[in-house]
Amino acid sequence: MANYAMALEYQNCIDCRACEVACKDENGVMIGADKQRIWVGVVEGGKTLADMFVNFYPSQCNHCIDAPCVTVCPTGASHFVEGGIVKVDYDMCIICKGCMEACPYEARFVDETRHAVDKCTFCDGRIQEYGTTACSATCPTKVRTFGDIDDENSDIRKRLEGREFFVLKENEDTLPKLFYLAPEDEQVRKRTMGEGIKLHTWDNFAKQYKEATAKRREEWKEA
Amino acid sequence: MWRDELYKEPDAEKGELRVVLGRHAYFTQSAGVNNYLLLDLMNYNYVWVNDEWAAKRGLKFKDDVILTNADGKNIKAKVFPTKRIRKDTAYIATGFGSKSTLLTLGENNGISQAEVCDNSIDPIIGSASMNETIIKIRKV
Amino acid sequence: MERGVKECCGLNFKSVSFGELFFNKTMLFAYLLLAVGVVGWFQLYGLRFGHEFVNTTDLVNAGADHSRMMAEALKEQIFNMHHIEEVPRQEPWGIFVAQYTYLLYGGSALIFLVALAELIGLHIAHKASAALMTLGISLALGGMASIASDWGNPLNIYWMILNPQPQSGMWMMLPLYSVYIPFTFIEIYFLMTNKRELAKKLALPLVVIGLGIDIAEFYIQGILFQLNDARHLWVDFPALWVYFLVTGALTGVAFGMIYAGLALKNKEWYGELKDVLRKAAIVLIVLVAIYEAIAGFGKIGEAPFTTMFYGYVIVGLVLPLLLFFAKQDFLASVLVAIGTFGARELFVYGGNAEPMTNRFGMGPEAFSTYNVAELEKVIYEAPHSMEVMVIIACLGLGIAIFKLLDTLLDVSNQPH
Numbered sequence: 001m002a003n004y005a006m007a008l009e010y011q012n013c014i015d016c017r018a019c020e021v022a023c024k025d026e027n028g029v030m031i032g033a034d035k036q037r038i039w040v041g042v043v044e045g046g047k048t049l050a051d052m053f054v055n056f057y058p059s060q061c062n063h064c065i066d067a068p069c070v071t072v073c074p075t076g077a078s079h080f081v082e083g084g085i086v087k088v089d090y091d092m093c094i095i096c097k098g099c100m101e102a103c104p105y106e107a108r109f110v111d112e113t114r115h116a117v118d119k120c121t122f123c124d125g126r127i128q129e130y131g132t133t134a135c136s137a138t139c140p141t142k143v144r145t146f147g148d149i150d151d152e153n154s155d156i157r158k159r160l161e162g163r164e165f166f167v168l169k170e171n172e173d174t175l176p177k178l179f180y181l182a183p184e185d186e187q188v189r190k191r192t193m194g195e196g197i198k199l200h201t202w203d204n205f206a207k208q209y210k211e212a213t214a215k216r217r218e219e220w221k222e223a
Numbered sequence: 224m225w226r227d228e229l230y231k232e233p234d235a236e237k238g239e240l241r242v243v244l245g246r247h248a249y250f251t252q253s254a255g256v257n258n259y260l261l262l263d264l265m266n267y268n269y270v271w272v273n274d275e276w277a278a279k280r281g282l283k284f285k286d287d288v289i290l291t292n293a294d295g296k297n298i299k300a301k302v303f304p305t306k307r308i309r310k311d312t313a314y315i316a317t318g319f320g321s322k323s324t325l326l327t328l329g330e331n332n333g334i335s336q337a338e339v340c341d342n343s344i345d346p347i348i349g350s351a352s353m354n355e356t357i358i359k360i361r362k363v
Numbered sequence: 364m365e366r367g368v369k370e371c372c373g374l375n376f377k378s379v380s381f382g383e384l385f386f387n388k389t390m391l392f393a394y395l396l397l398a399v400g401v402v403g404w405f406q407l408y409g410l411r412f413g414h415e416f417v418n419t420t421d422l423v424n425a426g427a428d429h430s431r432m433m434a435e436a437l438k439e440q441i442f443n444m445h446h447i448e449e450v451p452r453q454e455p456w457g458i459f460v461a462q463y464t465y466l467l468y469g470g471s472a473l474i475f476l477v478a479l480a481e482l483i484g485l486h487i488a489h490k491a492s493a494a495l496m497t498l499g500i501s502l503a504l505g506g507m508a509s510i511a512s513d514w515g516n517p518l519n520i521y522w523m524i525l526n527p528q529p530q531s532g533m534w535m536m537l538p539l540y541s542v543y544i545p546f547t548f549i550e551i552y553f554l555m556t557n558k559r560e561l562a563k564k565l566a567l568p569l570v571v572i573g574l575g576i577d578i579a580e581f582y583i584q585g586i587l588f589q590l591n592d593a594r595h596l597w598v599d600f601p602a603l604w605v606y607f608l609v610t611g612a613l614t615g616v617a618f619g620m621i622y623a624g625l626a627l628k629n630k631e632w633y634g635e636l637k638d639v640l641r642k643a644a645i646v647l648i649v650l651v652a653i654y655e656a657i658a659g660f661g662k663i664g665e666a667p668f669t670t671m672f673y674g675y676v677i678v679g680l681v682l683p684l685l686l687f688f689a690k691q692d693f694l695a696s697v698l699v700a701i702g703t704f705g706a707r708e709l710f711v712y713g714g715n716a717e718p719m720t721n722r723f724g725m726g727p728e729a730f731s732t733y734n735v736a737e738l739e740k741v742i743y744e745a746p747h748s749m750e751v752m753v754i755i756a757c758l759g760l761g762i763a764i765f766k767l768l769d770t771l772l773d774v775s776n777q778p779h
Contacts, residue, residue: 015247015248015249016249017248017249020264021263021264025419028418029418029419031418032263032441032444032448033263034452034730035440039730041729041730042729042730042731042735043723043725043728043729044307044735046306048306049309057722059722068593072591073531074523074531074536074537075519075520075522075526075534076522076526077519091519092519093519094514094522095514095515097450097456097515098591100450101594102591103593104593106452109450110450110452110515111418112414112416112448113417114418115411115412180723193723194724194725260419262441265731265732267733269733284733303733303736304736305735327438332442
């Protein structure tokens, strides 16, 4: 059975925001400044014009294996589906915003047109038909690699096995599935990576994920 | 061939800045001025000024300023102080501020760079010289 | 049987006219507060269900035939989103949750204290327990109105019953309050009933079970806040449920003192009640002060949280302590009531103060190139005016419920 994840080569991101536009257009998202399922986070670094840099972090829901947003939902609207994707059932959501409080990544927002809390769904429905998400399909610099981490021959496994990567807010123990590939250049790493970020390789990471997935897999509802 | 006498230097202390034009990766020419998907990403083109220059004049993000170009036209704008630009330069993104009243989202939604910039013509190629405008900025 | 009293099922109902029941001074005051809330509720639900919002599917389907309203909605959403959105993504829980914690924990802790007083056999408990317990449950019901207003789409609430989620602290509130509210009314019944023999036999078991359910309630409320892994103010708080119990007890005692000062002045046990409440308040203020010193709310060292913290400490703890020692009980209680609301605001907003966008260890991230200039070190979004109006009404609802029960049952005259 599939377990979908995404690997992000965020150094390639040029802040063109084609992914944001593709996501909104594909999924019928509400128009509005922070009503975004996926977004590019912008951080400025450096002190003077000479050593300034800007980091672009393409971000979205991490579809965590141990998602805290699924644990706290009182009606079960927030649930897992096949592929390890976290989704919201719009007919069950009471907009209590408990999931928004539980999410460490600020990935959820209230979509007024759907009367529910909404977030990235890894284009569930589109991936079965077209093989990849809207944002991955449109990215001009190939930042995103979407795929099944249980399939040894998938692109994402090949990328992850060859590189060091990190995940966000690891100490929250949510086991996110958005893997950010670390820059290969030492200098760039020193300048642009924050404190306390642990790098992993697929070998030492896979076991932990397999165990956690096996525990939660029974909750994954059929599509 | 570079001729020094043709170069006008803006006097940043007196509030004169050279305007350079450019685009963002997601907002290019004026065809996007009425496009809701693009305006969703950015809905106003702020004037970039150097943050130390702005701090000296008490300007913060989204403060109103008046730009006066060489023809004496006054244009109202909002300012974005940042480290990413020189002290004697201001940057405006193109593609905003259409004057057409038939556009729902595009009418007057930002600064129209065509209004700000001089009508100088490049003597060799004959096209518009975009980066030669010197404007005076003052706080409202 | 006294004149003007009807007995039914063991309770003595006062026979009152329609005007006395619904139009006495307290009810009129409650109606005033509720009227403010009606305006707020109208605006709130108007925004949620009546306001036109568009998404990309609507616009694509409309094609060239989009209406004037869609165009206006589009303009509003693109240029003015901040003014029409109800819930910003960085501040999901706001003043509704603060009011809910304030009234619910205040009411429940008051019930807890009354049950405790019954258990240890305080003399005043025989006289005042029914009144204070009724006050407690009325406040708790007012608090629930606040959280019900917070739900953006309450039509789907029946899924909580059809689809139980026992791992969720919020779902556990359903079985908890389904038991707690009827149980409290049963306790009040046995305090007021004419069947004194049965009441005396059941007194001890009821009180002990009541204390147990109350502690379970605070424990579940603590879990509710602590399941949110990312909000470190709540997760790292030592024994959060004890904090809720102690601060709630302080709120409850303050409301009890205000009620006594307004309605019980002519009772012969008024002085004794005031003494007990005053002593309880002083002990609780000291306990809360110790808790604040250990847990250190002052940790969020940025405005407006520092102002909130010092305001709450001075208005809610320091000044009332001095006033209680000077026996100015009513004024001290009003200050405590205001101060503990500030404590709840600080707790709820403080949990959201740390920006969740700091995900890469490089500081908070902006959504776009220009928003970089707007990044804040702490998140604070002021509540909308309609939300403030609704929470005023929730207090009014609590007062109205209490006054209705009091007029019908005369809770301050319980048989002993």
